[in-house]
Amino acid sequence: MLELAWLIPIFPLIAYTLIIFLTKKSKSISVAVALAGIVASLVISIGVLVETIQKGITMAEPFEVAVKWLRLSAIDKYTGLNIDMGILIDPLSAVMMFVVTSIATLVIIYSVGYMHGDPGFSRYFAYMSLFAFSMLLLVIANNFFEMFFGWELVGLCSYLLIGFWFEKPSAAKAANKAFITNRWGDFGFMLGIILLYINFGTFNFGEISRIIGDGASGVGAAILTLISLLIFAGPMAKSAQFPLHVWLPDAMEGPTPVSSILHAATMVAAGVYLLARGFVLFNESTETLLFIAYIGGITAFIAASFALVQRDIKRILAYSTLSQLGYMVMVIGVGSITAGMFHLTTHAFFKCMLFLGAGSVIHAVHTQDIFEMGGLSKKMPITTWTFIIGALALAGIFPLSGFWSKDEILLATHQAGFTGLYWLATLVAGMTAFYMFRLIFIAFFGEKRTDHHAHESSPWMTVPLIILAFFAVFSGWGLVKMGYGSMVFFGHPHHGEINLGIALISTVFALGGIVLAWLIYYRKIVDTDLMKQRFRPIYNLLWNKLYIDEIYEWLFDKVMLGVAWLCNQCDRKVVDGIADGLGDTVRHTGGWMRFMQTGSLQNYALVIFGAIVIIVLLMATPVLGGVIR
């Protein structure tokens, strides 16, 4: 199976091409093509995963195949350029590919029900296939350049899918916002890999880690810090870390399955995956790691606090994704890619499920405001129960998957000696439980608030939910038993023993959050409106997301447009002025000189002979001065 691994990204690409160019007209054939492509990838990636485990392929000795793609030989002092296209199979990429393909398969199945009757039905599945291809290319890449290729494609697909309903202005705006925000990160990433190539002479992950491992790279610590910080700009945008997180909540404008795949497996996971893949670089710079850890921690906390007050079901989930991504980035920053990737895996399943559940709800009640829902539990039992399972998993309740991965994170943070971050993360765990159950108690229980005719969704939508619920329950425990820590690791294997104290504390916080939510929103022991009144400033701050969007808007409107205005003026007045001035001078001189052009032949003859006289005078002066013999 390993030899076939290169086919994993290819199948969705073929599906995309077929749909776009051939089968676009027929909805059913397009769906079949998209499904066939992604299922084929799923099958191969399962095979690859199994074989990776069986053959004992480790992070240190991966299976790598590459073909030459671009060779520019060195000329004089300029280094050449060697770019490969290759595949790199190690536990990290094998697990990631399994996650991506399985989630993508389930989301595509779900979309058949969700997108039913949409005019852009076939286009949607084409984009989905392209999205899967891009992410798989990114994952399977064996060098930074190829990864960047996939990285940009992922950005493009997210743009296409977020703006899928582009006739809606808000969707078009959200797509632009996502794309532009990501551009900042991509730019940093690109500068980073260029600098990397200049210093290391290769893009290849393996070679870079060998060079660093030998300690003979001759690359200064400052340069390494710069490179790793620049590369981290990529994940900061793609995985929506503070302060580049602003695009992710707006990305909710796309169809819900898009949000689901975006949040679970493809877009945002790419950043975390890059952190894990390039960890050997980040590990070389203490400053970068510290920066990553604190950015992650800040994001986790800020996003969780935003989620506390949101009313839109998808926005709550979006901020929870932000918060969980903050966890992952933070724990990679403290030095454990095992915990980060573990959480990425489990989170992918339950977050995907939560989004699909939210989509199911939205599909049924046609609103996204949780205060307009209420009492859905009786009407939509499957959705409700899977949603609750997801929420429990997200809150980290034993024995669901979230518990295991969150415990890993807290443990790793604690062991690495980041006590402050550890307590922050624990607090965030409590907040997570609170806002998730706030959502559940408001949306699914209580009385019906508005007149809606909710009904359970079609099997196309519920079956993926049930499958995902299964993963959400068992993936954590299962992966721990399968020895995830001894598969995906950096340096030395990591055996996640459950630290009873830490597990207990986080569970207490999570349960505390749930109970609080139950008291406030189910039993209504306090008046929420009164609390809103009393804590008006804090509420406003959180409701407006710390005014970060407004700050950006101000920056854009005032600073950037100001600079642009200056540049414009400079261009118009100075640069154009010089060019125009030259032109005007020539034209005016010409306009004045043209009166010499009388058009009269006799005048020309006169001038010619006058000139001859003058020339002869000039040239023959010595002769003319001679004496007549």
Place this chain on the structure above:
Amino acid sequence: MITLEYYLILAAALFCIGLFGAVAKKNAVAVLMSIELMLNSVNINLVAFNRFLAPSQLVGHVFAIFVIVVAAAEVAVGLAIVISIYRDRFSTEVDNLDWLKW
């Protein structure tokens, strides 16, 4: 004794008179006549050089004949042009022929 210089001075005078006529006359036919004068002065020069500097070879004569040929052709074409313009404009005044500008 008439030397080369006499002939050259005579040719120069004829040339300058022709030049003056070519530049200062209004009528196109008169301009053509003046140009003939200039060509004639050149011929005088050629023959005089041939006579005084290299009399054994008659290259100067041959040259003069070619000049005459060209002059004849020039007069024929020039007059045809003048007639053509005249037919177009009812004028042979060179000053009116100032299309050679912007």
Place this chain on the structure above:
Amino acid sequence: MMPTIVFGVLSVIIIGFALAMVLSKNLVHSAIFMAATFVGVAGIYLTLSAGFLAAVQILIYVGAISILMVFGVMLTRRGDISASNLFNKRIISGVVVSAALFIILGRLILTSEWFPSSFSVPESTVGPIADLMMNAYVIPFETAALILLAAMVGAIILAKGARRTR
């Protein structure tokens, strides 16, 4: 003594008729003066022992070109013939440039050193000219024939007026 007198008379004829041609206000008179000038030049050729050229000069210039000029005058002139050949506004500058050129040329001619040959001109110039024309200069000769042909065709087309193609 004789050649000097002959040269002086011819010079006076040439310069005088040339000036008369340029200064005359009547175009027909100008044409006649021009023919006289050409005759003078033919005389100059004779003093230079270029008999063949003198004949050619008479034939072509006096016989052909002058007649052509008169035809040109006849075909293009209407109105008062006595004021048909006036000066334009460039008369002053024309005089200045011409005079300057003459002075410079004269000065150059007089200050230059010439190296006259001691050989004499052959008795008959027709034979040697024919020899040169048909041997050394046969290609220019043929080209001159072509030029004359082209000039003839061009003159006919121009004078006839090209038929406007629609």
